[in-house]
Amino acid sequence: MKSLLKVPHTLILLLSMMLLAFVATWLVPQGFFETVTLENGRQAVVPGTFALADAQIRLTPMDFFVAIPRALAAAQDVIFFVFIVGGVLAIARATGTIDALIGRLLERFGNKPHMLIFMVVFTFAMASGAIGTAGEYIPFVLILVGLCKAMKLDAMTAVGMVVVGYGIGYGVSAFNPFTVMIAQQVADVPLYSGIELRLAIFLPFVLIGFHHVWRYAKKVEAEPGSSLTVGIPCPLQGTEQADYPTLNMRHKSILFGLVATVVIAVWGISQQGWYLYELGAMFIIWGIFTAVVGQLNASDAAEKFIEGVKDLATTAMLVGVARGIALIMEDGQILHTLVYAMSYPLSYLGAEIASVGMFIMQTILNLFIPSGSGQAYVTMPLMAPVGDIIGVNRQIAVLAYQFGDGFSNMIVPTNAVLMGIIGMAGVPYHLWFRFCLPLMLKLMAAASLVLVLAVVFDYGAEHQPQVAIEAAQN
Template sequence: MPKTLKVPHTLVLLLAMMFVAYLATWIVPQGFFDTVETANGRQAVVPGTYQVAAESHYLTPWDFLTAIPRAFAAAQDVIFFVLIVGGVLAIARATGTVDALIGRLLEKHGDKPQKLIFAVVFCFALASSAIGTAGEYIPFVLILVALCKAMRLDAMTAVGMIVAGYGIGYGVSAFNPFTVLIAQQIAEVPVYSGLWLRLAIFVPFVLIGFHHVWSYTKQVQADPSRSLMAGIPCPLEGKETHDYPKLNRRHQLVLLSFIATLVIAVWGIATKGWYLYELGGLFVAWGLVITVLGKLDANTAANKFIEGTSDLVTTAILIGVARGIALILDDGKILHSLVYGMSLPLSYVSAEISAVGMLVIQTLLNTFIPSGSGQAYVTMPLMAPLGDLVGVPRQVAVLAYQFGDGFSNMIIPTNAVLMGIIGMAGVPYGQWFKFCLPLLVKLMIAASVVLIAATFFGYGLDVQPQIAAVVSQ
């Protein structure tokens, strides 16, 4: 009987993808679009200006090797945020608050995990849709893993709840300033126009995510051997609590301080443009506060912080290597060539098929450009005028971008936030791929139906700009 195919370690998979990207820089023609600087200092490509580079400069094996430490430097914001959160949560756990909270939740929902799953998917999707939260979910990973473990569920369920909410929220976002706002500005349609459709599809898409996670959970409950995490150690192994403490006044104060920290984080993101450096500083402050509230001495808090960060060194390494794939493609000057080559076939098919083609292109390109705003600046200046040529309203082109960027965020290994989440939960990427791929297929089919209907019924034609003829420079 043949041996079961063993999935390589996540680090091996990422390094292999980096090497494939490196080989691609020798095969794919190097080329570029002209770019212009936008009002906020970002570079946007100019449609119709693609040209093959006059001289090709190929990356050497040394360039490949040095790309790895450079990728760590490029991903330092996510890496250090993950380490800080892990350390601070270890302090929080030392106060007994996390275990007390889990015990309280088990009392209320221990026999009804479907309510917990729906609430987490819905709330995370709502937050991502409204303000573009993503890395902010990392503090919840170990808490939900511990809760799922106490409910006799696996870490895959915990990650599924978080990532399904995050990806779907980005995909059907109503107000996300990092995707919707930027893409609509580039496409020259009114900001936040077409809101009614995005609001109408929010709950149906959330239900798709909930159904997928809940179906898996029921399968594992019925037969634990069918868990994708069977035989894989949990990061909380040996740290289980069976006699949960009562939620006392001190624990309540720690929880209130956590809620206050999240409120301040949302305020900072929405009004001050905060991102991971500022959020990291905020969590450091929270760690100091809970040390006092939890009546921990300085040495205990310091030891717990170091212990928490030590547990996430593997995760930090995976995040750094994941960033290297996009870095190699950018260094090899083939990113624009890939965008150009993928867009060409759309001019030969119907408008409805072109809209679905835009979804496929945006999904594929998200592997190489994992930043939502970065992808908008590279692709939307091309997709918007291309839509004019093939009969796809610009509003539909924006929707295709949202779907492609958001849904594929759940599975692409170049997404540092995803790698941070699954790394903290101890979920190997190969196992996560098996879990997430069917969900991605379901969402892509639903998204294709929406795009075809939106194109057919002229969604966005009421705000379609009158495009003047482009005069070549």
């Protein structure tokens, strides 16, 4: 009986979701919106143009299996970034730098884990909210796993700190260039407008996330058997330290190199349009610097790098397969049908309920459109005019979008960054889902309250395009 109830491997869960998407392409009416090319070269849908497809595409079983290697190819930037980070961190660990850093942090936070948790959640939320960082956190996962392990906590706590900070930062961002700014641009409201509300709700939502992680950590600290990852091999298994090395000047130089790498990467993302290819290059440079400063010979450094890459083969496979779900829905022409089907009923709801409905719709669609900017281009051209008709200001429609996109980043298995983080920490997806679902419900309740109050107090009315108001009245 137990074997029948056993939760399958995360890879099986993702393949099952791909299979469901494949079956859906046979059952769901196929259709699409017309699209236009914007000044920045991105495609956006045209409201009111949805039509059923003239020619129905019938995907074959062979198409399903071909989608798997295609998905791996489509997610290659994240996959190879994960490989590079894993290999470079293995080099850093061989120099003793990671262990020395953990030892130093233990001296500072060993008896104050709540301070560590709040600091990490707050810092990552700030960075994600300001400049849209996400994949940049992957290098810190194993460091936090080692630190939590030394503090008698578990890998779930480490993942919670990273992912909760990242998800809440995106969800309540004041000016994330990849989500909020794009959504405002598409909705035709001034960039950076409405920032006062988003700044006001930042800390309350961060505290909700912090409390969730801290309450779990306290439970594990008091009763290790209550850990959700009991019996799950830790990625650092067999590397227990009785005494941590002293953080010497060589280690500090390597850590300074890491900080400089992240700072340059953040600058490149915000100012030069960099992304994962450039980030990978920066970490390769840091890896070479680490090997030289750590006095590793070339062969030893190469061996450690390959070992680190091998350890993340499972993670890379999960990241790639996760992309296949959306890929099959795009091939089967049902993605726009789902968007249309979910947006149409909103026009018959009252403004307060419709604003929450927009949020729920965006949450669901993030499963199928895991790109924040991609989701903005697909959904905001529809949500903005729907809001005009039912009395939901476009600023509120943008807020509903960023809540739905940001918070669900923490739980949808199609999010490549999430799968990379939990894979690196050795946390199975079903256990992460069990940890994260209660937090998602709390965040959704708080977000729904904010949206209802935003409608009641007419948030964003001063920036509502006059042409949209006139069109809605006519």
